[in-house]
Amino acid sequence: MRKHRVAIELYYWPGIQGRGEFVRLLLEDAGAAYADVARQRKNGLRDMLRFLEGEEPGALPFAAPFVKVGKAVVSQTANVLAYLAPQLGLAPKDAARRAEASQIQLTLADFVGEIHDTHHPIAGSLYYEDQKAAAKRRAADFVKQRMPKYLGWLEKVLERNRSSGGQWLVGSACTYVDLSAFQIVEGLRYAFPNAMARLEAKLPRVIALRDRVAARPRIARYLKSKRRQPFNQMGIFRRYPELDAPAPRSRRR
């Protein structure tokens, strides 16, 4: 009898892509053997909660996602990615470039936090309906100021990266931050289709990066599989038409 060994255990809330998806994209692109514990294992969610409640050894996660690799428990999405990617061949080789990847990932993490807060500006513990007025105000600023600022910054980072001819965000090859940038474009297209339709013409490099990632063979297979959960109204990216920009003229006709 052969013992089936799974090297990496991913722990994240079942039913949503959420922050776990950034880790899944890395694992899938690398073809890594991993278990999505709370989705795949009997009692997996209970096992996840044991870590969050401090009943397991290792570094104490404040929140999911976290991974367990051997005895190491590693949490905080950007930290999980920076920890795993070098082992999976999806990080830059030298320290300076790794710091560059990390600063991009952390900026994407801030962006994700602001995207989340468009529908939950007051408290994660309240329903959207109970903070809808504040959400409308926050989303209006987000769509007008923050979203173009973050995406424009990504466009500039690509433009400045001559070592890849503007193809990848850091260095000369695809790294984990490119996969995360893909996910953000996908999520924004789902949550803010009108605002994205207006912006995309100004983001040729970001959109080409999105297409380049989507065409990677393992990513393409993953996106078609059942392992890729659809976006929904429970995750970070939610489609509330009242939070999006108005439809562009050509669409309204």
Added chain:
Amino acid sequence: MRKHRVAIELYYWPGIQGRGEFVRLLLEDAGAAYADVARQRKNGLRDMLRFLEGEEPGALPFAAPFVKVGKAVVSQTANVLAYLAPQLGLAPKDAARRAEASQIQLTLADFVGEIHDTHHPIAGSLYYEDQKAAAKRRAADFVKQRMPKYLGWLEKVLERNRSSGGQWLVGSACTYVDLSAFQIVEGLRYAFPNAMARLEAKLPRVIALRDRVAARPRIARYLKSKRRQPFNQMGIFRRYPELDAPAPRSRRR
């Protein structure tokens, strides 16, 4: 004539502690030679803006703080700390412990973001007065749920760290994350004195850590110096009594 060489240039907005303070505490505790460019140099603020506007080479920062060390431009507070601390002797030695330090620092960064958003829940570009009603709702949830959750988590991290007898957050010696935890306690005491007065009895290890950091000779000297700017109503930690918990009974009498 001897050329005075400053190894590390820190770029951050003058007039506030802000996120730059987490970097300052590391540099000060290490006794590092650094320039606080926008505060100390003629045209320093203009020089900082050149980086943010993409007019300088190197990795493009999305926001301050960032540092320049040789040719490397490193941004995102947690990334700056993770980059500098090993060179300054204030990071754990091995990779697993460094990932542990990073996950703590990133959780503190999330905490700082939530602290900021108590007074700016709608938009950073609006005045507090224009989002005061939302701020009151967000701060009420923060004081009741989030602040005890984050601080309680820090207390547990200390409790679980047997390699230092609960004295430091990671490993057996002081690292950059301990300095950041100190700053958060100081900031919360300034911004939410009533809420902190209620919580501190449940946080013996966190408060002892704060005292341990404050007593480090270089930190003690720094805190008395003019380089340490006072907290004020422009930074992340702001004292708006209407956002704090009610005064404890003993104080009201």
